[in-house]
Amino acid sequence: MITRGHKILFAVLLLACVAMAVALIRLRERAQDRLQAQAAEEPAAMTESAGSPPRIVTLYVPNDLDGSLTAVERSIPLPAGENAQARVLLESLIEAFAAPGTTHPISVASGINDVYFLPVPQGRGETKGQIAVVDLSGALAAAQPSGIEPETLTLLSMLATLHANLPSITQVHFLVDGQPRETLAGHADLTRTYLAAETNPQPSPVPGGTP
Amino acid sequence: MRWIDAGALAVVAAGVMAGGWAQTSGPPAMPVPPPPVQVQPRFVVALDAAHGGSDTGARFGQDILEKDITLALSVHLRSLLHARGIEVVTTRESDIDVPLLNRAETANHAQAAACLVLHATPTGSGIHLFTSSLNPAPSARLLPWDTAQAPYITQSLKLESEIDTALAHSEIPVTLGRASVQPMDHLTCPEVAVEMAPLVGGHVSHPRDITDAAYQKQVVESLAAALEQWRSDWKQP
Numbered sequence: 001m002i003t004r005g006h007k008i009l010f011a012v013l014l015l016a017c018v019a020m021a022v023a024l025i026r027l028r029e030r031a032q033d034r035l036q037a038q039a040a041e042e043p044a045a046m047t048e049s050a051g052s053p054p055r056i057v058t059l060y061v062p063n064d065l066d067g068s069l070t071a072v073e074r075s076i077p078l079p080a081g082e083n084a085q086a087r088v089l090l091e092s093l094i095e096a097f098a099a100p101g102t103t104h105p106i107s108v109a110s111g112i113n114d115v116y117f118l119p120v121p122q123g124r125g126e127t128k129g130q131i132a133v134v135d136l137s138g139a140l141a142a143a144q145p146s147g148i149e150p151e152t153l154t155l156l157s158m159l160a161t162l163h164a165n166l167p168s169i170t171q172v173h174f175l176v177d178g179q180p181r182e183t184l185a186g187h188a189d190l191t192r193t194y195l196a197a198e199t200n201p202q203p204s205p206v207p208g209g210t211p
Numbered sequence: 212m213r214w215i216d217a218g219a220l221a222v223v224a225a226g227v228m229a230g231g232w233a234q235t236s237g238p239p240a241m242p243v244p245p246p247p248v249q250v251q252p253r254f255v256v257a258l259d260a261a262h263g264g265s266d267t268g269a270r271f272g273q274d275i276l277e278k279d280i281t282l283a284l285s286v287h288l289r290s291l292l293h294a295r296g297i298e299v300v301t302t303r304e305s306d307i308d309v310p311l312l313n314r315a316e317t318a319n320h321a322q323a324a325a326c327l328v329l330h331a332t333p334t335g336s337g338i339h340l341f342t343s344s345l346n347p348a349p350s351a352r353l354l355p356w357d358t359a360q361a362p363y364i365t366q367s368l369k370l371e372s373e374i375d376t377a378l379a380h381s382e383i384p385v386t387l388g389r390a391s392v393q394p395m396d397h398l399t400c401p402e403v404a405v406e407m408a409p410l411v412g413g414h415v416s417h418p419r420d421i422t423d424a425a426y427q428k429q430v431v432e433s434l435a436a437a438l439e440q441w442r443s444d445w446k447q448p
Binding site: 064065066067105145146147148149150152182186187188189192194198 | 262266268269270277330331332333334335336339341344386387388389390391392393404406408411412
C-alpha cells in the first residue's frame with residue numbers, strides 16, 4: 001500500500017531529477033558556448049597580428065656547425081595576449097629553421113600546436129615567473145634530425161627566444177601532440193622542465209641578420 | 212624516489228680488494244694485527260654504446276644506423292684501452308636492447324673512473340662533447356637517482372677538457388655543451404657523452420663521412436689517448 005506521503009516524496013524526487021537534468025543540460029550548453037568563443041577568439045588573435053604594428057623581436061637561431069645560438073632581430077606583427085605571442089614567436093623561429101641557407105635545417109609546415117602558461121610553483125629555490133608548456137606538433141618531432149646536438153639546440157633556441165621576448169617565462173616544458181614524450185627524436189630529454197638560465201646565447205643581436 | 216647508496220658500493224669494493232672478508236674465517240688465538248695492505252685502486256672505464264636492438268638511433272642514409280656506429284666505436288675503443296692495460300666494462304657487445312636503467316647500473320656497479328656515452332649524428336661537424344646539464348652538488352652517501360651525476364659534474368668537466376685537448380691535438384673540430392640525455396644524469400662517475408658527426412664545413416680541409424674508417428680510427432685513438440692521460444691524473448675519490 002503506497003501512502004500519500006510516499007506519493008508526495010516520489011513526486012518531489014522526480015521533480016528534483018528533472019530540474020537537475022535541465023540544469024546540467026544548460027551548464028553543458030554554456031560550457032560549449034564558452035569553448036567555441038575561445039576557439040573563435042584564437043584565430044582572430046592570430047589574424048589580428050597581421051594588422052597590428054610590427055614589433056622588433058629577437059629570435060635565437062641555432063648553428064649546428066658550432067653548437068651556438070645566434071640572436072637575430074626580426075620585425076614581426078605580434079597579436080595581443082602572451083599565449084598567442086609565444087606561438088607566433090616560435091612559429092617565426094621554425095620558419096627560420098627552414099629558410100634558405102639555414103644553419104639548423106628543419107623543414108615543417110606547422111611546428112607548434114599551442115602554448116599554455118602555468119605559474120611556477122613557489123617552493124624552495126624556485127624563481128618567480130611562468131612555465132610555458134609548448135605543445136610541439138608530431139610533424140616537427142618527425143622532421144627533427146636525430147642527435148644530442150641538433151635536438152638540444154632546437155629546445156634551447158625555443159627556450160631562449162621565449163625568455164628574451166617574454167621575460168616572465170622562466171621555464172619551458174615540452175609536449176608532442178598534447179602528450180608527454182621521453183625524447184624529442186631519440187636523444188634530448190622531454191620529461192624534464194627546461195630553465196631559462198640553461199641557455200647561453202650570443203649576447204649581441206645581429207640587426208636584420210639572416211641565420 | 213629512487214636512491215643510490217654510493218658509500219656502500221665504495222665500502223664493499225674496498226673490502227673485497229683488501230681481502231678483508233677472506234680473513235674472517237677461524238678464531239685467531241692471538242690478535243695479530245694484519246700487515247698493511249696496499250690497496251691498488253682499480254681504474255675502470257665504462258663505455259656505453261648508445262641505442263641498440265629496436266632502438267636504432269639516428270639514420271645515415273638508407274642503411275647505416277647510429278646503433279651500429281656506436282657499437283663499432285665502443286668495440287674499437289675497448290680494444291685500444293685493453294692494449295693500454297686499462298680495464299673496461301661495456302653496456303653492450305652486440306645489437307641488443309639495453310634499458311637505460313641497466314646501462315647506468317652497469318657503469319655505477321663498476322665504480323668506473325670514467326664513463327663515455329657514445330653517440331653519432333648526421334648533423335653538425337666533428338665531435339660534440341656533452342656533460343650533464345645538472346648543477347654541481349656536494350657528494351653524499353645517498354644520491355637521488357635522478358640527480359646522481361650532480362656530485363661528479365666538476366670531474367666530468369675535467370674529463371671533457373682532457374678529451375677536448377686530445378681531439379684538438381688530432382685537429383678534429385670539437386663542440387662543447389651541456390645536455391639532458393639519459394642515462395647521463397644517473398651515472399655516478401665522471402662522464403662525457405661523445406657524439407660523432409661528419410667532418411664538414413668551410414673550416415674543414417678534408418671533409419669526411421661518419422663511416423670513414425680512417426676518421427673513426429682517428430677519433431677512437433684520440434679518446435684512448437685522453438683516457439690514458441686521465442688515468443695518470445686520476446686519484447680515487
